[in-house]
Amino acid sequence: MKEILADLDAWRAEGRQVALARVVNVEGSGPRDPGAAMAVSDNGDVIGSVSGGCVEGAVVVEALDILESGERRMVSFGYSDDEAFAVGLTCGGTIHLFIEPLDW
Amino acid sequence: MTELYERLREAIQDERPVALATVIEGHNAGAKLVVEPDGDIVGTLGHTELDRIVSRDAVGELAAGRTGVRHYGAEGQARETDVSVFIESFSPPPIMLVFGAVDFTASLARAGKLLGFNVIVADARSVFATVKRFPMADRVMVAWPDEVFDHYGDRLGPHDAVCILTHDPKFDVPAVQRAVATDVGYIGVMGSRRTHATRLERLHEVGVDQKGIDRLMAPIGLDIGSRTPEETAISVCAEIIANRTGHVAPSLRDSEGPIHRPPAEG
Numbered sequence: 001m002k003e004i005l006a007d008l009d010a011w012r013a014e015g016r017q018v019a020l021a022r023v024v025n026v027e028g029s030g031p032r033d034p035g036a037a038m039a040v041s042d043n044g045d046v047i048g049s050v051s052g053g054c055v056e057g058a059v060v061v062e063a064l065d066i067l068e069s070g071e072r073r074m075v076s077f078g079y080s081d082d083e084a085f086a087v088g089l090t091c092g093g094t095i096h097l098f099i100e101p102l103d104w
Numbered sequence: 105m106t107e108l109y110e111r112l113r114e115a116i117q118d119e120r121p122v123a124l125a126t127v128i129e130g131h132n133a134g135a136k137l138v139v140e141p142d143g144d145i146v147g148t149l150g151h152t153e154l155d156r157i158v159s160r161d162a163v164g165e166l167a168a169g170r171t172g173v174r175h176y177g178a179e180g181q182a183r184e185t186d187v188s189v190f191i192e193s194f195s196p197p198p199i200m201l202v203f204g205a206v207d208f209t210a211s212l213a214r215a216g217k218l219l220g221f222n223v224i225v226a227d228a229r230s231v232f233a234t235v236k237r238f239p240m241a242d243r244v245m246v247a248w249p250d251e252v253f254d255h256y257g258d259r260l261g262p263h264d265a266v267c268i269l270t271h272d273p274k275f276d277v278p279a280v281q282r283a284v285a286t287d288v289g290y291i292g293v294m295g296s297r298r299t300h301a302t303r304l305e306r307l308h309e310v311g312v313d314q315k316g317i318d319r320l321m322a323p324i325g326l327d328i329g330s331r332t333p334e335e336t337a338i339s340v341c342a343e344i345i346a347n348r349t350g351h352v353a354p355s356l357r358d359s360e361g362p363i364h365r366p367p368a369e370g
Binding site: 001002005009012022024025033034035072073074098100102104 | 108109126129133134136147172193
């Protein structure tokens with residue numbers, strides 16, 4: 001989150017609504033460790049990253065939805081034959097994200 | 105509603121350690137505590153006992169530089185899993201002390217910045233130790249090693265690095281002497297194998313023991329055939345990473361023969 005702090009400040013100063021997604025847990029092989037963060041603003045701008053680019057697109061969709069509903073939640077992405085994982089990590093791991101509005 | 109964020113941001117900007125605890129599953133998801141190393145807290149997870157237990161754990165996680173999820177009962181009970189709390193540690197940037205304002209210094213300082221180090225360049229010669237030559241460094245000190253270690257020695261720990269590039273016994277013997285007296289995780293010393301053999305004699309003379317000698321990565325860097333200052337900076341930084349993670353990488357210290365060999369045929 002450190003890396004995106006300056007950008008977050010700028011967004012807050014502009015009065016943007018922001019959703020923050022943080023990696024809280026990684027099982028198996030994952031590209032980024034817990035603490036990796038990305039943020040999405042209400043007009044769809046993105047800063048930071050939570051994987052090697054594998055799931056960022058899906059995180060943006062989730063983040064915008066959470067900005068709309070205001071409901072924070074856990075979201076997981078993994079590699080699986082299971083169709084539940086439409087978006088996945090090619091490295092075989094699973095990452096768990098906590099996504100929430102930056103209203104605190 | 106922004107006190108938590110502001111407290112967190114201020115601590116990170118001032119390079120003070122701070123932890124952020126967030127309930128991610130269970131009652132009060134999203135509730136937060138900002139925890140400082142002395143146990144001071146801002147915010148609440150919704151229950152005073154849970155706050156007390158989590159802040160205590162967060163202080164420990166912060167000291168260890170760990171980030172991860174812990175589970176508690178609704179009132180902070182151990183061995184229960186009603187509430188999952190993500191504790192994120194924000195540590196100040198690690199320190200890289202570079203001794204010697206030589207041609208390799210600028211590249212190493214640049215690579216150190218890339219890795220997130222707070223880079224301090226020190227040399228006793230004021231003509232060479234200038235901000236103009238090392239604009240990428242966070243600080244340039246015209247100072248002897250003693251003065252530098254008087255200032256930074258107590259702050260050095262496992263994630264910090266000391267790189268001694270002077271290869272002049274006048275500087276590097278006192279720098280090594282003071283470095284091995286700290287808890288710094290990495291001590292690299294530049295120079296040929298012959299230079300290092302002579303240096304070892306001098307270090308013995310001034311009383312550096314074998315335990316101290318064993319901590320030295322000399323010649324500095326991994327054996328990847330680097331030649332230019334930029335390549336050497338990469339080999340040093342890679343060695344610092346391998347040293348910290350405990351992974352096996354071929355250090356020059358552990359190989360034999362010339363540091364600069366011609367490339368292998370084929």
